[in-house]
Amino acid sequence: MTLQVGVIGTGMIGQDHIRRLTKVLSGVQVVAVTDIDRARAASAAPEGAEVFDTPQALIRSDKVQAVVICSWGPAHEEQLLDCIAAGKPVFCEKPLVTSEAAALRVMEAETAHGSRLVQVGFMRRFxxxxxxxxxxxxxxxxxxPLMYHSTHRNASVPEGLYTSEMPLNDTLVHDADISRWLLDDEIAGVEVRVPRRNSRGKELRDPVMVLLHMTSGVIVDVEISVNIAYGYDIRGEVSxxxxxxALPNxxxxxxxxxxxxxxxxxxxxxxxxxxxYDQEFREWIVAAGQGTATGPSTWDGYAATLVADAALRAVDSGKREDIRMTRKPGLYDRPAQAAA
Amino acid sequence: MTLQVGVIGTGMIGQDHIRRLTKVLSGVQVVAVTDIDRARAASAAPEGAEVFDTPQALIRSDKVQAVVICSWGPAHEEQLLDCIAAGKPVFCEKPLVTSEAAALRVMEAETAHGSRLVQVGFMRRFxxxxxxxxxxxxxxxxxxPLMYHSTHRNASVPEGLYTSEMPLNDTLVHDADISRWLLDDEIAGVEVRVPRRNSRGKELRDPVMVLLHMTSGVIVDVEISVNIAYGYDIRGEVSxxxxxxALPNxxxxxxxxxxxxxxxxxxxxxxxxxxxYDQEFREWIVAAGQGTATGPSTWDGYAATLVADAALRAVDSGKREDIRMTRKPGLYDRPAQAAA
Amino acid sequence: MTLQVGVIGTGMIGQDHIRRLTKVLSGVQVVAVTDIDRARAASAAPEGAEVFDTPQALIRSDKVQAVVICSWGPAHEEQLLDCIAAGKPVFCEKPLVTSEAAALRVMEAETAHGSRLVQVGFMRRFxxxxxxxxxxxxxxxxxxPLMYHSTHRNASVPEGLYTSEMPLNDTLVHDADISRWLLDDEIAGVEVRVPRRNSRGKELRDPVMVLLHMTSGVIVDVEISVNIAYGYDIRGEVSxxxxxxALPNxxxxxxxxxxxxxxxxxxxxxxxxxxxYDQEFREWIVAAGQGTATGPSTWDGYAATLVADAALRAVDSGKREDIRMTRKPGLYDRPAQAAA
Amino acid sequence: MTLQVGVIGTGMIGQDHIRRLTKVLSGVQVVAVTDIDRARAASAAPEGAEVFDTPQALIRSDKVQAVVICSWGPAHEEQLLDCIAAGKPVFCEKPLVTSEAAALRVMEAETAHGSRLVQVGFMRRFxxxxxxxxxxxxxxxxxxPLMYHSTHRNASVPEGLYTSEMPLNDTLVHDADISRWLLDDEIAGVEVRVPRRNSRGKELRDPVMVLLHMTSGVIVDVEISVNIAYGYDIRGEVSxxxxxxALPNxxxxxxxxxxxxxxxxxxxxxxxxxxxYDQEFREWIVAAGQGTATGPSTWDGYAATLVADAALRAVDSGKREDIRMTRKPGLYDRPAQAAA
Incomplete structure (x- = not known):
């Protein structure tokens, strides 16, 4: 049985996922694509795939059993709500949405649907x-566990495109999500400290140090460096x-x-x-084939939104900014991981 | 385009490859199986696959585009010759064949065919x-490169089933093949030295030390230990x-x-x-889909047979035993690796 | 030329230093000892050493060219001032003194003397x-350098004797001193965060996380764990x-x-x-033989006192506690290290 | 109590040992030196040391309690015999002597003396x-232990001065001695294999591979590379x-x-x-102070001579060359190591 997939957004990451679904993984077929740039969609479409004019049309098409969202963040909410309305499993690249209110609306829709449909693209968990x-x-x-040391180092970031807010609202979410998952815990408060500036990234607030206070009392200290030249170095050590x-070399x-x-x-x-990334989709294909989703959920996407907001507040206030989450719907309790 | 594959031999390794071709990899379908034990074949057959009475019938079937041989060694020669006669790409688990004469016959048939059809199961190359x-x-x-240190350590081997000849005619072939491939070289002579015996494997000649003299003059020293208790530890260091x-942890x-x-x-x-193993088949599927084969060839299987024979002679003689290969058919010169 | 040394305090650390000066190192001789427990002093005295009744008598004796102080902290101030008054080089185990006022008095005396006489026992620098x-x-x-990650882990601490203040006023000083030395910097502020408690050390505040804000803007995050069971694990990594x-295994x-x-x-x-420890004394012997001192100075002991005080304030306040140092006497500018 | 030492030979290694005995170690004093170049001896003599005209005069001087021999190999036998005749402990740099016959003569003299006097300079044991x-x-x-892999790599060797025999009669002795010591075993036979030549050391037989067959059956394979450019890399792994x-980084x-x-x-x-080197002398000083010697003995120097001879024969014969040792005098059984 082959899963028929439609892909929304055929930019760099969309094209990479199409390659993955077409050439690397089994049990899946890309049957539909769409993009705000129709020519780009047409050129990215694999043999036999239909190019749709709109995300809505693609989502509603009978030939599409499951959806992969690679459009830009502000478009996600509507596309996710359409998928849920159609009862179709959907993989959504991060960020899930771009505001707490939007996250709550998606969560409400999925909860009303009664079972999970959404998997968010936090690939580190795979x-x-x-x-x-x-x-x-x-x-x-x-x-x-008592403390978790997480270091997130990028060789460089695109000058001009990468702003001083992005270590906190874009890069940090990976460390925040993996901390929640690794420790089976939630983030209760966030502090940000700004060390001496790296002269290689002149206009940027870089590095930053973030303290995540977990509900259990565990403290996570995160080093985010985005211009460290020597490589992409992701480290983690749990005391x-x-x-x-600790993660190995x-x-x-x-x-x-x-x-x-x-x-x-x-x-x-x-x-x-x-x-x-391969494994993330391998598991998504299994779950979507059963009409559901496993792995990072709407709840996790919601948590990521709250952390990013709190981190931005914390860098301004210099203080601990607390996070208050809504009550967790039962839907999101400990989902069994799909068999690989 | 999906490659239609028939599998000969549904023992442990055959079942594992069926799982791999069915659940892990894309672009491939197991459409036929056979085994000397028909019931075992029937139980191993994935949904929709036909169970054939004989390897010959499976190989000749129109629905089979390519063959995977997992039967026992002595049966390989006839099955390979049948595949070549049918012009069908074939993946053959090691050993390719069990005598130098048989290897030469398969090589002759493939050379007469005019292009490669056979890939041998030396998975380390992948x-x-x-x-x-x-x-x-x-x-x-x-x-x-001047020297290569190869260590091949097994935690244990099945008592009774694993004999003192097997470090030299079964285990060693992996180190021999990887040495030839890594160094782009051939083995010109073999010496075997037998150190103090490991008391954990009482009846066995274990460990053994093998020196492979490469045509270039590079010396490969191989430690083979098959009862070392602590794990399966494969190491390699090129001076x-x-x-x-060197290989990392x-x-x-x-x-x-x-x-x-x-x-x-x-x-x-x-x-x-x-x-x-996954990657080995991923590349085989690509090449077989094009009607040919890449990776370890009949020539490599032939070389492995010669090394095993020479090692057994060397352990008895205590001297260097030379290897004389036939002239290498052009077919086997530096095959381009299939795109992954 | 052999340095004639007197040792004040013959408890565990004093006895170890006597062993070191007597059996390990060259160019030095222990000629005098004293202790509040005269019998202990007598039993610790190496052959030919005189047992003195008081530290003052030992310090003033003509046979003593240099002094090693291993008494308890509260006694250090008076003994240091006596050494300075006598113009004799002195090695003083940490803590230099137990209050900021005392540190300033010692510093004033040494400055009045006009050249360095005091080396403090921060052995990590050696x-x-x-x-x-x-x-x-x-x-x-x-x-x-932009950030420094310092981890200080003890397998265990003596129950009852080690209190919740000691990670901050005893253990931390090593990380603080090594940070100042490694980064050639001073500490401008201190924050303390208390993670989830280690259940192995029930009554203790353990672990603690300390942030040292250096004058340059470098942030040092210190993990202090004093009941981590698996060993004594000192790590440091500079970003x-x-x-x-980073420090190696x-x-x-x-x-x-x-x-x-x-x-x-x-x-x-x-x-x-x-x-x-051996190297620390090797260099002290060279400098003391020249009538002076190198290595960690009174200034460094003063800084350690300020950090301990600030850390204790910070754990109570939950805020950054600033450190304001007096003007640094020229005496303490970049002492050349003695030749080993 | 300070050991009064005379040093024979004040070339590079002699000067380094004088520095060590004078500036690094305790309980020892260099009171006498001699060299075939009297001016060099005079310039190397530390303050207060007497310059002697001949080794014999130095050895016999009443002021000399123990002797350090750093002259060239062919002079060692006579100097050792003089030391033994005088009953004085002696540290002798490798090689002990340059022929089997000479080694036997020294051993006979020491055995006749009745207790150990000689320590040979195999510093790896320390x-x-x-x-x-x-x-x-x-x-x-x-x-x-069943196998021992020993690798001995030099970045480079002095062109012209270092000949193709030296990997086998100079460099190998360290690996041979450490194998005997580590495994508490003797070498029964030696094989040499010559891999592809390193083009960086054009006129040299480099690298070489040596197999040491120990009496217990353990096989030691030694890689000796003397022009490997990247550093001095000594490794050892016991299977x-x-x-x-294995030795760590x-x-x-x-x-x-x-x-x-x-x-x-x-x-x-x-x-x-x-x-x-420091530790080697630290232990020598303790033993010599007691009028005896511990650590590598005349027996070990004798064994080294036999291995070098056998290795030179083996590289010519291409075969295993056996080593037959004389009966081991009781003097050399398991010497207790001196307390450090």
Missing amino acids: DADYRRLKAVIDGGSLGA CEQGLA RPAVVISDQHGIRQAIPEDWRERFIEA | DADYRRLKAVIDGGSLGA CEQGLA RPAVVISDQHGIRQAIPEDWRERFIEA | DADYRRLKAVIDGGSLGA CEQGLA RPAVVISDQHGIRQAIPEDWRERFIEA | DADYRRLKAVIDGGSLGA CEQGLA RPAVVISDQHGIRQAIPEDWRERFIEA
Whole structure:
């Protein structure tokens, strides 16, 4: 049985997902595409796929069983509501939506529908390294987690396009989501501290240090550096009551030469998370084939929106900004992960 | 376009490949199976696949575009010759065949056919770590390779089933093949030395040390240990003129606890090479879809047969046993790797 | 030429330093000891050393060229002032003194004397790993430091004796001093955050997280855990503008066994810093032989006192507590390190 | 009590040992020096040391309690016999002597004396990494050792001065001695294999691979590379019945920059073994102060001579060359290590 998928948005990430669904993964077929730029949609469409004029038309088409949203953030709410109205499973790239109110509306619609339909694109949860890390923590042999050190370093960001708000409302959401997932916890408060500025990114507030206060009392300290030149370096270490668990080096060749004994560091997120993206869709295909969704949910997208808002407030106030979440619908309690 | 595949042999490895072709990979469908045990074939057959009475019938069936051979070694020659006669691409688990004469007959048939049809199951060539290692060596920045240290350690082997000949005619072929591939070289001679015996495998000649003398003069020293208890530990280090390149630790969580700072070691080959098996078939599907084969060839299977024979002679003689290969058919010169 | 040394205080640390000065190091002789417990002093005295009744008598004795203070903290001020009055070089175990006022009095006396006489026992500065780390930072190839992550983990602390204030007024001073030294900077403000409590140390505030705001804007985040069971694990990583520099694993045997591939972690500070203590005294002997002092100074002991005070205020206030230092006497500007 | 030492030979290594005995270590004083170049001896003599005209005069002088021999190899036999005749403890740099017959003569003289006087300069036995490695093997938790992989890599050797025989009669002795010590075993046979030549050292036989067959059956494979450019890289890994134990990376700063995540490799043996040389003399001073010797003995120097001879024969014969040792005098059974 092959899942018939429609893709909304055929920019860089949309094209990459079309490639993935077409050439890498099994049990899935891209049968429909749409984009605000119709020519771009036509050129991105794989053989046999229909090009639709509007997202709404694509979502409602009988040939489309499930939807992948790669449009820009402000368009997501309407497209998600259309998918839910049509009862079709939908994968939505981050951000889920761009305001708390929008997140609540999507959550209300999905809750009214009665079962999960939405998976949000937090790909780190599908990374093998993070999954093994979570398994160790959950295994309990190290005792309860007390602190989590998360470092998120980018070699560079596009000058002009990447603003000083983005470490907090764009980059941070990955660390925030993975903290919530890894620790099985929610974020209760956010603090931001701004260290000495990196002279390589002249106009930017870079790096930033963020403290996430979890409901359990765990403190997460996040270093976000977006111009660190040497590579894309994602690290995480959990301090537990009687031991540590940390992400390993990436499996690069161990070279001994005039630069020492060394391993290469990934250049960017594509290289670092390529398998995680594949696995993210592998599991989505299984769940969508059963008419539902697993993995990161609307609730997680809602939480991400709240963290981004709180972080922006915190950098201005210099204080801890609290997060108050609505009551969690039962729909989002501990979804079983789909079998891979 | 979906490749229609028939699988011969539905034992443990055959069942695993059927799972892989059915649930993991795209662009492929298992449409036919056969086994000397018909009931086992029937139970292993995925939905819609036909169970054939004989390998010959399966190979000749119009619905089968390409064949996967997972039967036992002595049956391979006839099945390979049938596939070549039918002009169908075939993936053959190792060993290709069980004698030099048989290897030459298969090679002759394929050469007469005029293009490659056979891919042999040396999965290490598809492992990401080995591929990155080869890329570093081929890149040339470390100068020419001079020595290669290959260690092949198994936690244990099935008592009674695994004999003292098997380190040399079964286990060694992986190190021999990967040495030939990594160094782009052939093996000219083999020596075997037998160290102090591991008391854990009482009746076995274990470990063994093998020296492979490559045509270029590179010496490969192989440690084969098959009862080392602690895990399945595959290592490789190339000493070049001005540096080293080595396989890294596997990407396990870095744990700090009462046992120190540590990373887990794979338990067995399934855990270690699971992605390599997937990739091996991913590339086979692409090539078979084009009516041909890439990756490890009949020539490589032939070389493996010669090495196993020479190693068995060398352990008895205590001397270097030379390998003399026939002239290499042009068919096997540097096949371009299929696009992944 | 052999330096004639008198040791004040012959408890555990005093006895260890006597052993060091007697059996490990050259160019030095312990000629005098004293302790509030005269019997303990007598039993700790090496052959030929005189046991004095009071610190004052020992300090003033003609046979004593330099003094090592290992008494308890509250006694340090008077003994230091006596040494300075006598113009004798003195090594003083931490804490230098126990109040800001006392530190200022010692600093005034030494400044009046006109040259350095006091070295404080911050042994980390003499550790080879930290020194290599500083050399990399000072080398400048990674750009300016922006953040420093310091983790200070103890397997356990003596129940009952170690109070909730001690992570902040005793343990933290090592991280604070090494941060000032490594970054060539001063601490301008301190924040303390208290994560979820480690249930292994029931009555203790453990762990704590401390943020040190350096004058340059660098932020240092310190994790102090004092009941983490698995070992004594001191880590440090500097995030610079274009790279990182971090302390390595300790050089333990790499074992592969049923617990994985692993290296042991030191059990306690004695094991971790044994060579640093030796080196600390090696350099003190050289400087004291020249009638002066190098290494950590009265100024550094004064800074440590201020940090401890600020950290205790910060844990109560929940806010950043600023540190205001007096004007730095020229005496303490960048002392040349004594030749080892 | 201070040991009065005379040093024979004040070339590079002699000068370094004089520095060590004078400035680094305690309980020792260099009171006499001699050299075939009297001016060099005079200039190397520390304050208060007498310059002697001949080794014999120095050895016999009443002011000399113990002797350090740093002259060239062919002079060692006579000087050692003189020391033994005088009953004075002697540290002798490698090689002990330059022929089997000479080694036997020295051994006979020392045996006739009735207790050990000679310590040979195999400094690796005093290296903390090797000692920890031996402790793990001796601890027995990994089972019996079966194979030992020893790699000995030099960045470069002095062109013209370093001949093709020297990897086998000069460099190899370190690996041979450390194998005997680590495994508590003797070498029964030697094989040499010559891989593809490193084009960086054009006239040299480099690298070489040596197999040492130990009496227990353990096989040691040694890679000796003397022009590998990237550094001085000494590695060792013991394969035991149920696990491995290996030397770790040297404790260099972990740098993450454009070259990857990396640690520096030592440049040469001085950097790598500086602490081992110190410790070697520290223990010698203790034993010599008691009128005896511990550590590497005349027996070990004799074994080294046999291995070098056998390796030179083996590279010519292409075969295993056996080593037959004389009966071991009881004097050399398991000497207790001097307390450090």
